[in-house]
Amino acid sequence: xxxxxxxxxxxxxxxxxxxxxxxxxxxxxxxxxxxxxxxxxxxxxxxxxxxxxxxxxxxxxxxxxxxxxxxxxxxxxxxxxxxxxxxxxxxxxxxxxxxxxxxxxxxxxxxxxxxxxxxxxxxxxxxxxxxxxxxxxxxxxxxxxxxxxxxxxxxxxxxxxxxxxxxxxxxxxxxxxxxxxxxxxxxxxxxxxxxxxxxxxxxxxxxxxxxxxxxxxxxxxxxxxxxxxxxxxxxxxxxxxxxxxxxxxxxxxxxxxxxxxxxxxxxxxxxxxxxxxxxxxxxxxxxxxxxxxxxxxxxxxxxxxxxxxxxxxxxxxxxxxxxxxxxxxxxxxxxxxxxxxxxxxxxxxx
Numbered sequence: 001x002x003x004x005x006x007x008x009x010x011x012x013x014x015x016x017x018x019x020x021x022x023x024x025x026x027x028x029x030x031x032x033x034x035x036x037x038x039x040x041x042x043x044x045x046x047x048x049x050x051x052x053x054x055x056x057x058x059x060x061x062x063x064x065x066x067x068x069x070x071x072x073x074x075x076x077x078x079x080x081x082x083x084x085x086x087x088x089x090x091x092x093x094x095x096x097x098x099x100x101x102x103x104x105x106x107x108x109x110x111x112x113x114x115x116x117x118x119x120x121x122x123x124x125x126x127x128x129x130x131x132x133x134x135x136x137x138x139x140x141x142x143x144x145x146x147x148x149x150x151x152x153x154x155x156x157x158x159x160x161x162x163x164x165x166x167x168x169x170x171x172x173x174x175x176x177x178x179x180x181x182x183x184x185x186x187x188x189x190x191x192x193x194x195x196x197x198x199x200x201x202x203x204x205x206x207x208x209x210x211x212x213x214x215x216x217x218x219x220x221x222x223x224x225x226x227x228x229x230x231x232x233x234x235x236x237x238x239x240x241x242x243x244x245x246x247x248x249x250x251x252x253x254x255x256x257x258x259x260x261x262x263x264x265x266x267x268x269x270x271x272x273x274x275x276x277x278x279x280x281x282x283x284x285x286x287x288x289x290x291x292x293x294x295x296x297x298x299x300x301x302x303x304x305x306x307x308x309x310x311x312x313x314x315x316x317x318x319x320x321x322x323x324x325x326x327x328x329x330x331x332x333x334x335x336x337x338x339x340x341x342x343x344x345x346x347x348x349x350x
Contacts (some may be wrong), residue, residue, distance in 0.1 A: 112181030184210025212254035
């Protein structure tokens with residue numbers, strides 16, 4: 001079975017580098033988080049919505065995802081207008097872009113790790129980092145594999161084009177970027193790209209179980225560019241501990257950006273509670289996920305009780321029904337299903 005093989009692979013490789021599910025009542029601790037002179041309040045309801053988007057993007061039936069009829073789609077999130085689905089087959093990447101009419105926001109969601117891609121980025125964990133030449137980030141260095149997966153594949157041009165397409169119809173609405181695992185890493189670079197290179201002013205980021213993506217200089221600069229950013233981590237999820245952070249070598253090792261919200265469980269049975277702990281602004285709060293060993297795979301694939309993995313019996317499997325070829329604008333064997341935003345049609349069908 002694909003899932004079991006994937007879990008076994010991750011467990012074997014990750015534990016080579018470093019030697020339950022949520023339930024019950026949810027409580028919040030320290031709900032307000034601040035970055036510099038502005039404040040950004042963690043929103044539990046938004047987190048529940050975005051984890052559903054992060055789950056939906058794992059759908060292997062691209063046609064059902066595009067029509068928003070998949071099991072993880074229509075019954076979970078209403079008032080969503082799908083605009084584009086991008087599948088980079090060669091690199092095993094997938095993302096979608098649409099409009100959440102309830103939030104009045106563009107949603108960009110990136111799929112997380114599949115079996116083949118997790119092999120790739122684990123092998124790349126200790127490779128030479130890339131220097132990031134962004135204003136205000138002298139000395140910033142980032143993970144080569146994650147940066148390349150967003151910037152040097154078919155994802156970036158399709159996403160930027162779709163964002164402009166949506167804004168030409170709906171005006172200057174806000175943008176929310178999300179993703180799980182490696183999808184969270186791609187979402188991070190996407191959010192930063194939209195602000196730095198596209199001049200977007202209202203970009204939010206919320207990720208689930210994402211790895212570190214850059215050094216301390218990058219983390220500091222990222223906090224300035226994207227003050228509305230939340231990283232959710234779950235209990236003993238192993239991936240947020242990757243790649244490693246060593247306080248003795250802040251320039252050359254990896255460092256999380258702010259702000260972490262640690263989902264931790266207390267109690268047992270009917271008394272079990274899920275605590276949403278808002279962490280400090282360091283990105284490496286020792287009282288949050290860094291306070292535990294971080295060796296759980298089940299915690300990585302489950303956030304708020306939502307499953308975050310693909311139901312596929314082979315790596316990088318995609319399904320596309322007949323009749324959707326008319327939307328296929330992909331090149332080089334990739335898939336790009338795209339339609340123009342249509343608020344009138346959406347209102348008539350809702």
